Amino acid sequence: MHEIQVHNTLSGKVEPFAPLKPGVVQMYTCGPTVYDYAHIGNYRTFVFQDILRRFLKLRGFQLTHVMNLTDVDDRIIANATAAGVSLRDYTEKYVQAFFADCKTLSIESPEHWIRATENIDTMVELIQELQKKTYTYNSEGSIYYRIAKFKDYGKLSKIDLSGIQVGARVDNDRYEKESARDFALWKAPKPGEHFWETAIGPGRPGWHIECSAMAMKFLGETIDIHTGGIDLAFPHHENEIAQSEAATGKPFVRYWMHAEHLLVEGEKMSKSLGNFFTLRDLFAKGYKPSALRFALASVPYRRQLNFTFDGLQQAASSVERLRNFAARLKNERFPAEKQAAMAERIAKAAANFDAGLSDDLNTAQALAAVFDFVREANIAMDKGEFRQGEVKAAQEFLATFDKVFAVLEDNDAEKLKALGYGASEGPGDAEIEKLVAERQAARKRKDFAESDRIRNELLKRGILLEDTKDGSVRWKRK
Numbered sequence: 001m002h003e004i005q006v007h008n009t010l011s012g013k014v015e016p017f018a019p020l021k022p023g024v025v026q027m028y029t030c031g032p033t034v035y036d037y038a039h040i041g042n043y044r045t046f047v048f049q050d051i052l053r054r055f056l057k058l059r060g061f062q063l064t065h066v067m068n069l070t071d072v073d074d075r076i077i078a079n080a081t082a083a084g085v086s087l088r089d090y091t092e093k094y095v096q097a098f099f100a101d102c103k104t105l106s107i108e109s110p111e112h113w114i115r116a117t118e119n120i121d122t123m124v125e126l127i128q129e130l131q132k133k134t135y136t137y138n139s140e141g142s143i144y145y146r147i148a149k150f151k152d153y154g155k156l157s158k159i160d161l162s163g164i165q166v167g168a169r170v171d172n173d174r175y176e177k178e179s180a181r182d183f184a185l186w187k188a189p190k191p192g193e194h195f196w197e198t199a200i201g202p203g204r205p206g207w208h209i210e211c212s213a214m215a216m217k218f219l220g221e222t223i224d225i226h227t228g229g230i231d232l233a234f235p236h237h238e239n240e241i242a243q244s245e246a247a248t249g250k251p252f253v254r255y256w257m258h259a260e261h262l263l264v265e266g267e268k269m270s271k272s273l274g275n276f277f278t279l280r281d282l283f284a285k286g287y288k289p290s291a292l293r294f295a296l297a298s299v300p301y302r303r304q305l306n307f308t309f310d311g312l313q314q315a316a317s318s319v320e321r322l323r324n325f326a327a328r329l330k331n332e333r334f335p336a337e338k339q340a341a342m343a344e345r346i347a348k349a350a351a352n353f354d355a356g357l358s359d360d361l362n363t364a365q366a367l368a369a370v371f372d373f374v375r376e377a378n379i380a381m382d383k384g385e386f387r388q389g390e391v392k393a394a395q396e397f398l399a400t401f402d403k404v405f406a407v408l409e410d411n412d413a414e415k416l417k418a419l420g421y422g423a424s425e426g427p428g429d430a431e432i433e434k435l436v437a438e439r440q441a442a443r444k445r446k447d448f449a450e451s452d453r454i455r456n457e458l459l460k461r462g463i464l465l466e467d468t469k470d471g472s473v474r475w476k477r478k
């Protein structure tokens with residue numbers, strides 16, 4: 001196995017990865033702001049962190065991974081107020097949609113999901129600590145962080161602070177580097193809006209304090225990995241560092257890992273360009289969850305991902321190729337005698353797969369290792385040169401691959417059905433198996449008219465049958 005290397009935004013370098021406590025990884029991911037359905041750009045980041053956590057687990061690390069749900073922020077408060085409902089009522093729909101989307105994309109659940117609104121006390125305590133250490137000041141009922149006092153401000157995003165006016169403030173949670181200013185830790189209540197009555201006064205938390213408080217509460221003062229999209233590096237993560245390190249005097253995060261942007265057909269995704277997609281938009285068009293996961297995972301996370309519909313089709317064929325190969329291994333019978341060359345070939349593929357992922361999660365390299373092997377093994381099978389003795393090792397390699405990529409199981413139809421897509425189309429597995437068995441029986445008694453009728457009926461309902469050389473039948477959904 002190879003040494004794991006990751007790119008750390010803080011150092012700007014690729015570094016060997018070693019957690020603080022051997023064998024145990026503490027990881028924090030900025031979760032969604034649940035004011036709308038998350039889009040495929042968001043899911044690019046969530047698939048990246050899923051690949052990371054699955055790979056770390058594959059390599060034997062015990063993981064404590066926390067993801068937050070930002071269920072209070074300016075937009076949520078504004079929308080909930082406009083709709084005349086409580087924050088919880090407003091966000092719950094999007095929280096449940098996010099959980100369902102993650103499940104559909106085979107994104108593993110982190111060890112802890114935490115909601116900002118359930119941790120207001122922790123945020124207040126952290127603000128009090130910052131007040132005690134004089135990193136804050138009050139203005140018109142809000143509490144601001146004094147960035148001039150934190151000497152390391154800017155170390156993550158490398159911003160130039162020379163032109164910044166001391167004491168100038170910004171009230172929005174999201175702003176550009178050019179408007180770096182003292183930011184709000186606690187916001188004064190506005191008339192008619194939701195607020196909390198607390199020891200530091202009435203109001204609501206700023207977005208940045210949420211993550212600092214929750215990360216340290218669940219994972220401790222210094223955590224191993226913090227992930228997020230690159231657009232969060234400034235100001236969100238920069239501010240997380242300023243808050244946490246000022247309060248504890250200790251390094252907050254040892255490895256900062258950021259996923260690059262996603263473009264759609266070469267352009268920035270935006271509602272006005274009509275190229276803005278949620279997962280559900282794509283499922284409604286008939287694309288499979290496994291194809292989408294594969295497309296999002298196949299480009300290494302630090303490269304910009306250009307999402308195209310051609311690419312999504314290719315991803316679907318790639319998944320299909322792997323599933324077909326897995327089916328061949330399962331269903332075909334190969335000559336018995338051993339053959340050392342193929343065993344070595346499988347070991348080499350496994351080593352290359354590990355080398356790819358160890359190299360800062362180079363998913364493209366890892367996938368190349370898999371597809372090179374599958375191509376060669378398929379050729380060997382066609383020539384009658386693949387041996388039964390190699391099946392187990394090949395299956396184990398595919399299983400290892402799938403522990404990270406999670407696309408082999410043919411459960412797209414089920415997943416889509418669970419989300420309410422294609423519910424009336426297509427028969428279930430049990431019905432298909434029954435019809436396949438009936439067709440087999442018809443073939444046995446040489447009733448080919450009946451056997452063809454069943455084949456055509458299944459085809460009409462989207463099920464393809466494939467008769468194998470040894471007389472068995474494979475089926476798959478179109």
Ligand SMILES: [Zn+2]
Pocket residue numbers: 029030031211236
């Ligand atoms: Zn965050």
